[in-house]
Amino acid sequence: NAGVTQTPKFRVLKTGQSMTLLCAQDMNHEYMYWYRQDPGMGLRLIHYSVGEGTTAKGEVPDGYNVSRLKKQNFLLGLESAAPSQTSVYFCASSRQGGSYEQYFGPGTRLTVT
């Protein structure tokens, strides 16, 4: 099992450009998440999904959109990138909510100039 994978690993964007980050999991998990990590801070939740076709906002959703068309994939989109979105993005998944453990991908390092 590959677990949770993220594509790409690194990306540099110019202000105003758009891009999509892909997260894939092969554990048949229902829940998937996108977090961002900024220097000196813990991870903060951007959006999450509790099942195929459903998404919900987390703590810091502004400037991002998500889609969960297939159970195994969770896409994070930036429509018009801003320097404030320079961050490391982590995807995670868990079997269900509650007491189930979350498993994390390796991260995507995004720089917006």
Add this chain to the structure above:
Amino acid sequence: KQEVTQIPAALSVPEGENLVLNCSFTDSAIYNLQWFRQDPGKGLTSLLLIQSSQREQTSGRLNASLDKSSGRSTLYIAASQPGDSATYLCAVRDDYKLSFGAGTTVTVRA
């Protein structure tokens, strides 16, 4: 809103000394608490997961305790080694998400 605090923010110890890392949280209605390790520029490595009904978990030199009623967890690392140098994050789980602390950066001096 859940607030997770880790003190100290940084810690430097000589090799062989035991490490004690603290984590506190404001809302005791959690499902579990997880400790992670993060090396510079790398992803998260899960170290220990403590369910809300448990008081502690152990793995090798690592031991984590949980006192849910007082909103505290402590990670103990015995006989520290230079390879233990990293940032340690704690996170608490509510129904759907994890709330993270900012981490404690540990340096173990040889």
